[in-house]
Amino acid sequence: MTFTGGTVELHGHRGARGLRPENTLPGLAHALALGVHAIEFDVGLSADDVVVLHHDQVLSPLTTTDTGPALPGDPRFPYVGKALRELTLAQIRTVDAGTRRPGRDDDPFVLTQLPLPGTSLPTLAEACALLSAFPGVAPAVELKTDPGWPDAEVTRFTAAVAEVLAAFGLTARARLLAFDWRVLVEARRYAPEAGRVALVERATAVAGTRWLAGLDHKDPAGAALDIGATALSPEMAMATPELVERAQGLALPVAVWTLNEPAEMDRFVGYGVDAIVTDYPDRLRRVLAEHGLPVPEQYPDALPVG
Template identity: 40%
Template sequence: MTVTTSALATRPGPWAYSGGVDIEGHRGARGLAPENTLAGLRAGIEAGATAIEIDVRLSADGHPVLWHDQVLHPGRCRFTGPDLTGARVDELDLALLRTVDIGSTPHPRFPGQRLDPAARVVTLHEVLELGAALDDGMWWTIELKVDPTHPVSRATREPLVDAVLAEIHEHGLEDRCFVHSFDWGVLDLSRRLAPGLLRSALVEVGTTYAPGSAWLGTVAWEDHEHDVAGAAAELGASVVGPHYSTVDAGLVERAHSLDIAVLPWTVNDPDDLRAMLDLGVDGIVTDYPARALEVASLFG
């Protein structure tokens, strides 16, 4: 579904192809199905998302797998094998991760989720294969999860980037994806290894974007201070992705002046959706793609 906007976006991304607002299913479609699962992917596509956002980490045996948090915890998991409560994903191999039921535990913030007891941790390869079968024109926002403040996580940066780039190439997604990360060291590395890929600079103002931050890669906060879009431009990013609460007209105007798109996260409330669309953002990451599409359809 294409949702038209008042001005055709020329910045590279799904908005440039459709001439409309990009509605991205967050972690698949977290409001509808368990996050980062095959069921979540199906739910996002069925809800009309124009792109799917997913989180990818590296398992101990080198597989890029879908999981958001650094560890496993009972609030999201049911352990059918060993009790892995608190275990780090990057210290577990894929076979052990597959023993964890990640689809049976109700999420208190998303009571409308359709549970899926068969859901297990899946690889990026499996998700992209299913995505191609369901919608071979889908755009992908692939968030590479690296914590540069943690030495074990930081050590996964290069092998994770290598593995994700290999999957992007194998599935022919060079023109339909963003390499997306809060760790701008990931974006520096992606720029060096695959300069033609689009990069998306995730940012949490005051946390990852702050003086002395380890999250900014080769960018110095002092060179830009409050100019988040300028900092993203130094990275060669095509997209800046702030939390929606920090998006204002000045940020959108500055980003657009640099030919950088604005993709806020995670926007679920109708009033917040309208506010973001009023500001002229290029896309929205949301747990409820159908709701966002309905709100966006009123903007012309």
């Protein structure tokens, strides 16, 4: 799916992380109800090769809580803190992903996110089943790998994601995102119709980096084009007017992340970026409207009844 021309796209981050539990079906549904052009969410691979939604490669103690073992006496329990790749879907299903753990001063979302206890981590197939009913919204699927992954595992993971998207007829609408740019190479092979978004931040754009698949960190836009990306997605601190101009000059749309304050959103609308990723889609809708820019359609039907 190409970026929408003539506007600034609104991308819900991890669904709508500031408002509902991240990377969950209620979070995705809330973003749909608010109205977004694209929904970004993160995926990993379980021990039994099921693609599941979660931000970290391990079950995060910030966003998940153990409830009990999948089977009595399970030696892997407790599961929180263990790698997704070491846990089966049945084990992952037991954790509660509906309540953020309070107590961290650097976590503002615990103050603004509505807790939904009892919410589980969904599979990519379940997320696709939801999104397939709303053709105006692009799934923006971030594959969570790192340079320590063997090439064969990157290939296996990317192929698994592509297979699920294809099963729901979502490939052409989808965008595959990655900091580990080997994923983009594999995405071109397994899901050539999908968009390929090159994520970059200061930690990955350094000399000798393996994140960018050996390409020049000094010119992230040029490197993204060389790797076959169809868009560049830099962190806010890197998204200077010069980088935006460079990427757009190469016909690469720019999606900047993660902007949560209206003043930041306003500034980057002024920079002419193509998309803004936010934890608060409601805030960005107001900013876009103030600039006279179109806002995406809202889908209240996405919310469960009752």
